[in-house]
Amino acid sequence: MKQKIVLNLNGEDYEVFVLPDDTLLDAIRDRAGLTGCKHGCDDGKCGACTVIMDGKAVRSCLMFAISAQGKKITTIEGLSKGTESLHPIQKAFIEHGAIQCGFCTPGMIMFVKSYLDDNPQPTEDEIRNALAGNICRCTGYVKIIDAVKAAAEEMRQ
C-alpha cells in the first residue's frame, strides 16, 4: 500500500506516494521525477545515486524513502540555479574532460561537493582515496581527479 510522504528536494517540498520499501532513490526518480541521480547498482557500491542529505553525501539506494522525511536533500538538479550559473565542480568537470558517458557524473559531482565542503584543500592522494566510493568505467579517473583539484582551487577563491 502506498503512503504519502513529504520529501524536501532542492529546497522544495514534494508530496509523493511511496511503497514502504521504496528507496530514497526510487522516490526521487520514479515518484518525484528527478532523474538526474542514477540507478547503477542497488547496493551502494557504485555511487551513481549519490545525493546530499543535510550536508552529507549519501547513497540514495541504501536508505528508505520514508526515513528521509524532514531532511534537506540536494540532488544534481539543485546544485546550480538554472543552467547559466553552474557550480564550480560542474564547470571543472566540463572543462577538464572528466565526462564521457556521464552516467557516474551526477553522483560523482554530488559526492565531490560534500567532500570539498568538508575538505577544502585536499592533496591528490586524498582525492584519489576519497573518490574510491564512486565508480567510473570510462575515464580511468585521471581527468576526474584533475577536475576535482581545479574545482577545489576555484572554490577556495
Place this chain on the structure above:
Amino acid sequence: MDKKEVVMTEEILESLKQWTEKKDSYDVIGTKTTRIDAKSKATGKAMYVEDVMLPGMLHAKILRSPYCHARIINIDTSEAEKLPGVKAVLTGKDVPQVYMAAIECRDEPLLAWDGKVRFIGQEVAAVAATEKKIAEEALSLIKVDYEELPGVLNADDSIKDGAPQIHDGILTYEGWPDGELVPGKVKNNIAYHAAYDRGDPDQGFSEADAIVEQEFFYKHVVAAYMEPDGCVADYHAGEEKITLYVTTQWPANIKDNIMRNLGFPQNKVRVIQNAAGGAFGSKFMANQLHHISALLSMKTGKPVKLIRTRTEDFELVRSRGDMKLWMKLGVKKDGTITAEQTKILMDNGAYQFLGRRRSLHQLERSDATYRFKNVRHDIKNVYTNKNTTGCYRSFGDAQMAWAREILIDMLAEKINMDPAEIRLKNAMQTGDVTVNGWHIKSCGLTECINKATEAINWDEKRKNKRFKRGVGIACTCHETDDRSTEGFGGSVSLIKLLEDGGAQLLAGEAEYGNGAYNAFAMVISEELGIPADMIDVVAHDTDRVPWGQGATGSRVMAQGVNATYLACQDVIKKVINAASDMLKVKPEELEFKRGKIYVISSPDKSISLAEVAEYAIRKRGGSMIIGEGVDERWDTELILKITHPTHYGRGVDSTYYDTVTVEVEVDTETGEVHLLNVVVADDCGKVIDRRQLEGQVDGATVQGIGAALFEEIIWDDKGQIANPNYTDYKVPLAHNVPPIQRIFVESIEPVFAYGCKGGGESPGIGSIVPAISNAIYDAVGVRITSTPMSKEKVLLALKEKEGKRI
C-alpha cells in the same frame, strides 16, 4: 604473402601525401574542445533509457532460470496473472518462434520457446505490471517445472566424448549472407572449428634456431559499464507502430531485428537513443530484452520499461569469455620469427552470438601485429552452460595479446635478445601485406615501441636490479572496421545548413558515451567554420538519421568522421552554387574559407554562410542546403570475402597499433603487484579530439589494469556466477590508478579524412595485461600465464620458484 600485391598504390600514395601535407594546418582538428554533451550530463539533464517516463508506463521483470541446463516441462502463470496490477505475462509459448541476432548462425530462441534453458539466468518468462515490485512479486508466483540436466561448465570438459549435449542442432547459413538457414549438427559441443595454415609453418619451424611453446589462460571479464542495459518499448495501437528507447552501440540492428522477428514493416519501427551510459563492445546488437519489452508493450498497448538490475546485467552481459590458448613460436638467432602455431579453445557460453566471426578476427588481428609469414591455426569455439559471451573492448584481441606477448618475451630470453629489440625486428610496417592478406596502409608500431621504451627509461631499468622492480613491454594491433555484413559497410552523415548559419548533423552512427558526436561536431567546425555552439548533433533516432553499421572495432571514429567530412564538402559545393546564384558570379570564381564565401578576384568582398543559407531557404524556392557524406570502402576489390572459408584476403580499412611499457614493484611477502608507471604509445592516426582521446586511453588502460590484476567472473560448481555485483567483482577505483603517460603516434591513414583511424581502445584491451606479466618476470623471475595476476597467484609462483610450499 603475395609479393606482387602493391599496398601503397598511386591513389593511396596521393591521398597519403594530401593528408600529410595538411596535418599541422587545422584550427579545430587535434585540439582540446569542450564536449558538446558535457553540460547536459553535468547538470543531470541528459536522458538515459531509465530516465524515459511515459504516461501509463508499465514496468517489466524477467523470470530467469535457476539451472544451468534443464528442460522446461511446464510453466503455470495463472497465479501471477491474478495478482492485482499485473497486466501481461509472457512465456515461450506466447512469442514468435524466432532466434536472437547472431552472426552466421541461429541458435538462441526468444524466451526459451524451444523448452530448454542452457545457463543460469536465462530468460524463461516475463511480467509487465503497474509497479516494479508487483512485477517482481508476480515472478515469484510463476511455477516452472524443470527437468534438470547435467551441465558442463568449461570448454575442456565440454568437448569430451560423453559430455552433456547442449544443443541438439542449430541453424547455420549456407553461403552467408545470402544463403539459406539450414540445420547443422553440433558434435562434442563444438560450435565452430577453424583449422588452417598460411605459408609453410613446418618449413618455418625447421628454419628456427629456437622454439618456445606455452599454454595460457585468459579469464572471463565483463564490461561493467555504469548504465545497466535496458529498454522502454512503446507500442501505439492506432498507428501500429512501435518505438523503442534503448542504450546500444547499434540502434539500426535493433530496428532490423524487431522488424524481422516481430513482423513490422520498415516504417513502423522506430529506435531512439538519447544518452547512453557506456557499452565497451558489450551492448552490441539486439538481445532478449528488446524483444520482450516490445512484445509486452504490444500485448498491453502501453509503454513498458524493462531495465536490468546490476546483478542481471553481470549475469547476462555478453562480454569477454574464458579462453585457453596454446601457442608456439620459432625464431632465428637474429630475432626473426619464422613460424607461429596456435591451438585455441574458446568457452563461448550457451549460445554462439558472435563467436564464429570472432574466432577468425582474433587470429587475423594478431597476425597483423608482426611480420608472421608461416602460421598454423586451430581454433575451437565451444558451447558450455554459462552465459553467452560476445565482445568487450576487442574481439579476441585481448586473449591473443596475452599469449603472444608473453611468449615473445620467452622467445627473446631464449636467444638472449632484448624484448623491445625482438619486437622491433618483427614489427609490421606500412606497405606490408599480412599473412592473411590484409593491406597495411599505415603502421606506427616501430615508433610506438621506440617512444614507449624511451619514455619509461627502458635500457636503464632493465639493467638496474637493485630493487624488486621490473619493466615490461607488449604491443597489440587492432582493426578499424570490423564489418559484420556484406554490401555497404561505410557510414553516412547528413548536414542541414540552418538559416542562421548553424548546422544540424544527422549521423548514422550512435553516441553511447564514446564522444563520437563531439568529434563529428569538430569536423563541421573545422570544415565549415561554424562554432560548436551553433552545431546540433541530433540524438539517434532511426526515423530521422541514416542507417548505420554500428559502433564496432573502433570504426565510428574513422568512418563516421570521414562521412561527416564528406558531408561538409557537399555542403560547401552547394553553398558555392547558391552563392553563385546570389552574386551572379560563376561558381569557379568563388572560394569558401572558414565560414565565408569570397569572390576570388576581390577577396575583400565576402558573404556569410548564414546569408547563403537564408537565401537558399527563403528566396530560392525553399531548398535547404543539405550535404550528404557517404564513406564507402576504399578498397572495394578487397570487400569482405566471406565465401573464403577462413577469410583470406578480407579487406580491412585500417589497422592501429600500440605499445605499452610498465614499471612494477612486487611485494615478495604478499605477492602484490604495484604499478609504478605506465606509458601508452598509441598509433591512433591523426588525432581528432585530443581531450576525448586522452580520456579514452586512460579509461582503456585502467580497464586493462583491472583485467590484469583483479577482475574475473567466478562460477560455482552449479554454474551460478558467484560475484555478479560491484562488491565482489572488483573494478579499478580511483586509488588503483598509476601515473599514465600518453604518447600519440599519428601515422597518417590514407583512406580516412585527416588520416585518422581508431584510437584509445587497443592499449587497454591488449597490451597492458601481458606487459604487466612481462614486468613481473623482469622484477622477480616468475612467469604468470593466467589472468588475473592476483597477489595469491604471484605469491604462489614466488614460493614455487624458491621450492617452498605455502
